[in-house]
Amino acid sequence: MFKGILLxxxxxxxxxxxxxxxxxxxxxxxxxxFCxxxxxxxxxxxxxxxxxxRWDAVLSLLKKIKRNPLFILAILFSSSMLAIQMLIFIWAPLTGKALSTSLGYFILPLMMVISGRFVYKEKFSVYQRVAITLAVLGVIYELWTTGAFSWETVVVALGYPIYLIFRRELGLDGIEGTFSDFFCIAVACAIYLCTQYSAAEIKMQFVYHPVAIPMLGVITAIAFAAYFVAAKLLPLGLFGLLSYIEPALLAIVSIVLLHETISPxxxxxYVLVWSAVCLLMVEGLVYTIRSISRRKYIREIKDNL
Structure with missing residues (x-):
C-alpha cells in the first residue's frame, strides 16, 4: 500500500x-x-x-473499429474532449487564469459525485449531501457577486465528468482508450505543425527548448503511469482521497509560482467549495480507515481458524 500512496x-x-x-x-x-x-x-x-x-487491449480496440468503422467517430469525439481539457491546462498558466482553472479541479470531484447519482443512480451519503449543498451555495454566491461563473472553471468541472462517462459507456476507460485519445490528438498536432510551419521553423522550436520539450512529454507519461499503477494498488477510497492533492498543488502553483491572487x-x-472538498476528504478518510479495519478483522478471523 505504501508503494501505491507514494505513486x-x-x-x-x-x-x-x-x-x-x-x-x-x-x-x-x-x-x-500543446502540440x-x-x-x-x-x-x-x-x-x-x-x-x-497491454497491447492486446489496443488490438481488441482496433478489431472493434474494423467490425464497426463508425466507432472511430466516437474515438475522435473522445479525443477532442480530452484535447480541450489539455489545452486549458496549458492556456491557464500563461494567461493569468491558473487559479480559476484550479477551482474547476476542486469542483470536479463534486461533479463526479453528482454525475454518479444522476447517470448511474448512485446514492448520496450524508457527507456528499452536505458537500454538494456547500458547493451549490458557492456557485450561487459567485453568480450573485460577479454575475457569471468563470468559463474555464465550468469547462473543467463539467467537461471531465462528461468525458469520463462517455469513455465508460463506450468501453474506452482502460489504457487502450488513453492510447487512442493520445494517438489521435498527436496525429492532429503533427498535421498542424507540418502545415503551419516549415521544417526549419519546427526545428527551431525544438532547438530553442531542447531539454524542456522532451521533459514535458516524459513527465506527462510518468505522471499517467504512476496514476494508473496507483489506481491498481490502492483501495478506491484512499485513491479518491489522494486525488485531492493535485488541485491543491495547482492552487499552490498558481499563487506561489504564478503570483495570482484571490479577488475579495x-x-x-473558494471557502465554500474548499469546505465541500474537505468534507469529501473526511468521508474518504473514514471509508479508508473502515476498509482497512475490516480487512484486518477478516484476516485475524482467518488466522484464528
Missing part, C-alpha cells in the same frame, strides 16, 4: 509541475506547447503499454 502523491506532484511548464516554454504559443506535449507524450504512453504488456469577490466561493 499517487508522485503523480499529483508531477501534474503540478506540468502546470508550471508552459511558463518555462515561452515564447512558444499555447497551441505549439509538442502530445508528440512527446504519445511515444512514452506506447512504452508504458509495452511495459504493462471570490473568497467566499
Amino acid at each position: 499517487s502523491i508522485s503523480a499529483s506532484c508531477l501534474f503540478g509541475l506540468v502546470y508550471y511548464f508552459p511558463v518555462l516554454l515561452r515564447p512558444l504559443s499555447v497551441v505549439e506547447i 509538442w506535449r502530445l508528440l512527446m507524450s504519445c511515444p512514452a504512453i506506447a512504452i508504458l503499454i509495452t511495459f504493462e504488456k 469577490d471570490h473568497i467566499w466561493t
